[in-house]
Amino acid sequence: MAYQLNEKIRDLRPYDPITGTYPIRLDANESFLPIPNRIALKIMESAAFTAYNRYPDPLASELCKSFAEFYHVNAAHVTAGNGSDELISVICNAFLMKGDTILTVSPDFSMYRFYASIVEAKSIVYAKNPDLTIDVDKMIELARANDVKLILFSNPCNPTSLGLQKEEVRRLITSVKALVVLDEAYMDFWDQSLLDEVEQYDNLMILRTCSKAFGMAGIRLGFAVANPTLTNALKAVKSPYNVNSLTQKIGSLILSEQELIHSGIEEIVFSRSMLYSEMMRIEAKNRERMHVYPTAANFVFIQIAQAEEIFLALLKSGIAVRFMGDFLRVTAGTMEENKEFIKVFETIMQG
The missing domain is CATH 3.40.640.10 (Type I PLP-dependent aspartate aminotransferase-like (Major domain))
Structure with missing residues (x-):
């Protein structure tokens, strides 16, 4: 007789993150700051x-x-x-x-x-x-x-x-x-x-x-x-x-490396603030279609009409964000990543 999984795990599926290669990854709420070379060398020695x-x-x-x-x-x-x-x-x-x-x-x-x-x-x-x-x-x-x-x-x-x-x-x-x-x-x-x-x-x-x-x-x-x-x-x-x-x-x-960490947090908060401000600017032009929530994290959360279509259009442009039903979650990235996301997102909204 074949072994049967118990009912609490029978229908479970493995965690399914976004797969594939995208030049801009704003989907996982990771830090965009790499480890400095001097720290990397210490890690290698250790x-x-x-x-x-x-x-x-x-x-x-x-x-x-x-x-x-x-x-x-x-x-x-x-x-x-x-x-x-x-x-x-x-x-x-x-x-x-x-x-x-x-x-x-x-x-x-x-x-x-x-x-x-x-x-x-x-x-x-x-x-x-x-x-x-x-x-x-x-x-x-x-x-x-x-x-x-x-x-x-x-x-x-x-x-x-x-x-x-x-x-x-x-x-x-x-x-x-x-x-x-x-x-x-x-x-x-x-x-x-x-x-x-x-x-x-x-x-x-x-x-x-x-x-x-x-x-x-x-x-x-x-x-x-x-x-x-x-x-x-x-x-x-x-x-x-x-x-x-x-x-x-x-x-x-x-x-x-306390000084390094504190300066890194400041840089991430600055990036988040820039991203949030720009999304609020776009919301002002599209109030009937989107709402940007205040943020205390390293990402912005957006309720938006046609969220899945926008998510897929962003992927086609090489930008990964998190699709969550009627919402998109966008991690703060580097200034260049933020600017590219905002440009593409605004173009999609206008289209």
């Missing part, structure tokens, strides 16, 4: 002397210390992972039991509910307001009414580019019994982080990534920060040697 025959440091101590020094948090309360994705998966597996209820919001990062489904948790979804903002009172009410064990959402939000003020996030944390996992993947581009307050709460865990502001998407590196109790639990359930030696060394090297 790689040459890495002890590949030995397991990596299971606690990634040097790496977590570099992260802690950059953000001014306690290194003992930092856990490293293979990108935030691995940490989200581990959190869902460890802090949810089969049948427990998780609360997510919509629209938001789609992988949250996916990882919860693998654990066989019940999923409650809070639908955002028509303007894509969050009503915290309704979230609190929903969490209490459904005995929610875990609340997981991004702030600023991917894909909406909107952010929830820290006062509202605090109110949510202190009004529920659930563990609140706050994904601050894009918080380096905004000023409403709760990272310096995380130890004050018994039910808060904050995620950070190195894929957006730090230009390290290729090495898959993320962090979780929480109080000692939550941190100890997370370190106990993760794989013992989850972050490889080379990623640990590269991450430590780049995180120690």
Whole structure:
């Protein structure tokens, strides 16, 4: 008798990013800034002397210390992972039991509910307001009414580019019994982080990534920060040697370059502001066809008529953006990439 997949994975399909070669890639929210040559040389030297025959440091101590020094948090309360994705998966597996209820919001990062489904948790979804903002009172009410064990959402939000003020996030944390996992993947581009307050709460865990502001998407590196109790639990359930030696060394090297990182963030924010301003200019001419949302991230989010046709036309011109139903998400690129995108986008709109 043939083996049968179980029902929770039977109909799943692998993640399907845009494939192909496009001169301008504005679809994945990566940093457009390459690693400087002097850092690349340090990485090459470090790689040459890495002890590949030995397991990596299971606690990634040097790496977590570099992260802690950059953000001014306690290194003992930092856990490293293979990108935030691995940490989200581990959190869902460890802090949810089969049948427990998780609360997510919509629209938001789609992988949250996916990882919860693998654990066989019940999923409650809070639908955002028509303007894509969050009503915290309704979230609190929903969490209490459904005995929610875990609340997981991004702030600023991917894909909406909107952010929830820290006062509202605090109110949510202190009004529920659930563990609140706050994904601050894009918080380096905004000023409403709760990272310096995380130890004050018994039910808060904050995620950070190195894929957006730090230009390290290729090495898959993320962090979780929480109080000692939550941190100890997370370190106990993760794989013992989850972050490889080379990623640990590269991450430590780049995180120690604080001036370089800060100047890079400024450059990305400048690019985003330019892109947003230009899209607002185009919106003013096409108010009946498009709406550009305010942005606290490194991308702009656009509701637009005939989104798929515009997406395909951009691809034909060698420009990849993210198509999301009635919306397009466009990552800030270099000045040259932004200008080319704006020129082509405006031409398509006029046509």
